[in-house]
Amino acid sequence: MSGENLIMSSVNGVSSIRPEIALNGLANGLKSNGINGHHEHTNGVDHKHANGHKHATVDPRNYDDIIRLAEVIRNMVDLKESPTIGVICGSGLGDLADLLVDKQVVPYTKIPGFPQTSVVGHKGNLVFGYLSGKYVMCLQGRFHPYEHDMDLVLCTMPVRIMHHLGVKTMIVSNAAGGINHKFNYGDLMIIKDHVFMPGLVGFSPLVGLNDPRFGARFVSVHDAYDKQLRNMARRIADEEDIRAHEGIYVMSGGPQYESPAEVKLYKVLGADALGMSTCHEVTVARQCGIRVFGFSLITNIGNDDADTSVEVSHEEVLETAKEASVRACRFVSRIVENL
Numbered sequence: 001m002s003g004e005n006l007i008m009s010s011v012n013g014v015s016s017i018r019p020e021i022a023l024n025g026l027a028n029g030l031k032s033n034g035i036n037g038h039h040e041h042t043n044g045v046d047h048k049h050a051n052g053h054k055h056a057t058v059d060p061r062n063y064d065d066i067i068r069l070a071e072v073i074r075n076m077v078d079l080k081e082s083p084t085i086g087v088i089c090g091s092g093l094g095d096l097a098d099l100l101v102d103k104q105v106v107p108y109t110k111i112p113g114f115p116q117t118s119v120v121g122h123k124g125n126l127v128f129g130y131l132s133g134k135y136v137m138c139l140q141g142r143f144h145p146y147e148h149d150m151d152l153v154l155c156t157m158p159v160r161i162m163h164h165l166g167v168k169t170m171i172v173s174n175a176a177g178g179i180n181h182k183f184n185y186g187d188l189m190i191i192k193d194h195v196f197m198p199g200l201v202g203f204s205p206l207v208g209l210n211d212p213r214f215g216a217r218f219v220s221v222h223d224a225y226d227k228q229l230r231n232m233a234r235r236i237a238d239e240e241d242i243r244a245h246e247g248i249y250v251m252s253g254g255p256q257y258e259s260p261a262e263v264k265l266y267k268v269l270g271a272d273a274l275g276m277s278t279c280h281e282v283t284v285a286r287q288c289g290i291r292v293f294g295f296s297l298i299t300n301i302g303n304d305d306a307d308t309s310v311e312v313s314h315e316e317v318l319e320t321a322k323e324a325s326v327r328a329c330r331f332v333s334r335i336v337e338n339l
């Protein structure tokens with residue numbers, strides 16, 4: 001692929017990538033030395049491109065590395081303005097990024113030190129452009145902890161980059177199994193609160209030395225999912241005739257789906273839908289002070305009876321998510337319009 005094509009065509013114009021800037025960015029210091037010398041790069045990430053060759057070492061725990069990487073990304077595109085809205089596209093919402101106007105696409109493979117996606121349905125592009133007249137940045141593909149050895153700091157690095165680039169409101173989506181008996185295939189669930197199972201047992205992106213420049217050591221997640229945004233989203237769902245519930249999302253570590261007994265456990269806990277993402281990203285967004293709106297696409301129904309054989313598959317998840325995709329994109333476009 002030539003340098004000129006690294007940023008793909010836009011709807012209203014094409015910008016060319018300047019790869020030398022990315023490389024200069026690396027030369028200028030994407031070699032982590034730790035936080036003020038206290039943190040000795042204990043978990044530096046030595047990523048590989050999808051094509052196999054090694055590139056920059058970026059320590060996702062190092063504030064200066066994150067800022068430099070954000071600046072490298074800024075220099076890879078010709079930002080029209082600061083993106084104040086960030087969208088993390090879960091399974092089924094990836095098409096949203098394709099709808100952006102004046103679009104600039106940066107493949108994760110071209111970002112030095114960036115992790116890569118491996119889950120089908122997550123393309124692996126950072127996309128900048130206009131949605132409903134607002135300048136947004138989309139993660140067309142997220143990082144699930146189970147793909148990255150439960151390195152939650154690495155998986156949430158894009159949220160910190162979003163914050164540095166100007167994002168004030170984050171919209172995050174996922175595909176999830178419904179466990180509330182009122183839920184049906186293809187419904188949406190506005191996330192009201194979450195149960196972050198990995199976080200409860202120490203797999204939190206906030207574990208480890210905290211550089212105060214990232215935000216508070218102890219982060220409140222009481223009001224993680226903004227009430228005003230939830231109310232607005234409910235109104236929009238009504239106006240658009242989209243079946244949307246409000247409920248509690250539980251994140252398990254995955255990648256195996258839950259056993260019937262585990263589904264039952266989550267039901268007893270009071271959860272309404274279950275998945276393998278989102279909570280880590282929301283936790284970091286809250287540390288940054290980003291307002292959050294989250295929703296699930298209900299792609300399958302959790303089975304809590306071991307005597308009833310109900311097989312869940314990622315293919316089923318993707319198929320239902322695909323059917324719901326147009327609705328979900330319309331929903332998000334209207335929310336962005338109202339921000």
Ligand SMILES: O=P(O)(O)O[C@@H]1C[C@H](O)[C@@H](CO)O1
Nearest residue numbers: 090091174175276277314317
């Ligand atoms: O990125 P999301 O949370 O939408 O992906 C879901 C959860 C698992 O990664 C996978 C299971 O089918 O889809």
